[in-house]
Amino acid sequence: MERYEWTVTNEQQSERIDKLLTNFDESWSRTQTQAWIKDNHVLVNNEKVKSNYKVNEGDVIRLEIPELEQLEVEAENIPLDIVYEDSDVIVVNKPRGMVVHPAPGHYSGTLVNALMYHCKDLSGINGVIRPGIVHRIDKDTSGLIMVAKNDQAHESLVEQLKAKTTKRLYKAVVHGVIPHQHGTIEAPIGRDKKDRQSMTVTEENSRDAVTHFTVLEVFDTFTYVQCELETGRTHQIRVHMKYIGYPLAGDPKYGPKKKTLDIDGQALHAAVLGFIHPRTGEEMVFEAPLPADMEELLHYLRTR
Template structure:
C-alpha cells in the first residue's frame, strides 16, 4: 500500500476529514473513507482521529488505501427468468430485490452468482466480480437487462450504450398527478455534495436525458413510462424527484410516507438493441410484475 500525504489548505479549514479525503480519492464514498479511518489507515498530524474531525489549516493528513480483496465467486443454483439466449448473449428479466453483482454487502445471491451457475462463458471486460454485466439495474428495480457471453459481444453492446442506440424503456409509479402528457428532462447528474451515497442534479454533473409520458394519471399518483437517452446512476429516480414527482417507495429519493411497497416501483419493461455479432435488430418486452400490477389495483381502489 502506498502512503499518501496532504496538507490542509486555508479554504479547507474546518472541513470534515472524511469529506476531504473522499474528494481527494476521486470521490470515493464517504462511508468507505470512514472505514479507512476506523481501521487506522488515516492519521492527522501522526494521530488517529474520528471521521467527523474538523481539519485545521496546515494539518498533515497521511493515509493508505487498503487493497480490495477480490470476492470469491461461487456459482449458485438460483432460478433465472431467461427471456432469450444464444451463444453470444442472454437477456434476463431480473426480479425486484436481486442485486446484479457482488459487493461488500452482497457476497452471495446476486445475478452474477446465478449466471455463473447457468453458463461458464461470460465476458471478462468488467473484471472477475462483474462477468458479463454490460449495464445494471438497482436492487429493487426489476426488469430486462442484456448479458454478454464473451468480450467481443460485450464491447459491441457497450458501444451501443455510448452511442445511445440501445433503447431502454421503464415504467414507474410516481407521487403526484403530472399535469401534462409527456416531457423531457435534461439535467446533469453527479454525486450529491451533501450526501455521497446519493446522486443529484448538479451543475458539474454528467449529461443526463430522460423522456417520459403519462400512461395513467390518478388523483395523487401517476403511472408513467420513461425512456433513457443516457444511463447515469439512479437517473430516472433522480430526474423524477428533480421535477417534483418522486418514485413511489424510493428509500433514497422519495418521501417517507408512501404506498405499501418494498423499494422503488420501477420496472425495465422494454429493451431494444442490435445483436452484437450479426447486427440483427433485437426487441424484448415483459409484462408488469405482480408487485407493480397489485399496486396499480390498490391505487385504483383508493378512488
C-alpha cells in the same frame, strides 16, 4: 500494477485532471479516476493533486493503477427468468430485491452468482466481480438486463450504450399528478455532497443525463408513467423524477420519508430492452410484463 505516463498538450490545458483521465481510457469512470487521485495513485509533476486540479501544458501525469483485490465469486443455483439466450448474449428479467453484482455487503445471492451457475462463458472485460455485466439496474428495480457471453459481444453492447442507440423503456408510478402528456428532463447528475450514497442534479462533478417521459394513466394523487433513457446514469429516473417534483412511489432514498403505498422499494420496472445483436446485426427488442406487486399497486390505485 499498471503504470501510465502522459504529457499534457496545449489542447488539453485547463481541463480538470479527473475528467482528462477519463479521456485516456473510456472504461475509466470519473468516480474511478477521482478515487485514484484521492489515494495518491495519480501524480502531476511528481506532486499530489486534487480532482479539481486544472492541468497546464507540459504537465507530466503519472498514474499507477493498484492491483484489484481478488475475490472469489461463487456460482449459486438461483432460478433465473431468462427471456432470451444464445452464444453471445443473455437477456434476463431481474426480480425486485436482487443485486446485480457482488459488492460490500452483497457477496452472494446476486445476478452474477446465478449467471455463473447457469453458464460458464461470460465475458471477462469487467473482471471477476462483474463478468458479463454491460449495464445495471438497481436492486429494487425489476426488469430486463442484457449480459454479454464474450468480450466481442460485451464491447459491441457497450458501444451501443455510449452511442445511445439501445432502447430502454421503464414503467413507474410517481407521486403527484403530472399535468402534461410528455416531457423531457435534461439535467446533469452527480454525487450528492451531503449524502455520498445518493445522486442529485448538480453542475459539479456531474455527467449529462436525459430522460423522456410519457404519462400512461393519472390517478387522484399518483401518475403512472413510461420513462425512456437517453443516457444511463446511476439512479437516473429516480433522481430526475424527484427533481421535477414527482418522486417514485415506494422509493426509500428519493421519495417521501413516510411510506405511502404498499410496495417494497421503488415502483420502477425495466419493461422494454432493445439492441442490435453484436454478431448478426439483427435488431432485437424484448418486453417483460409488470411484476405482480406493481400490477397490484395499479389495481389498488384504479379501484380505491
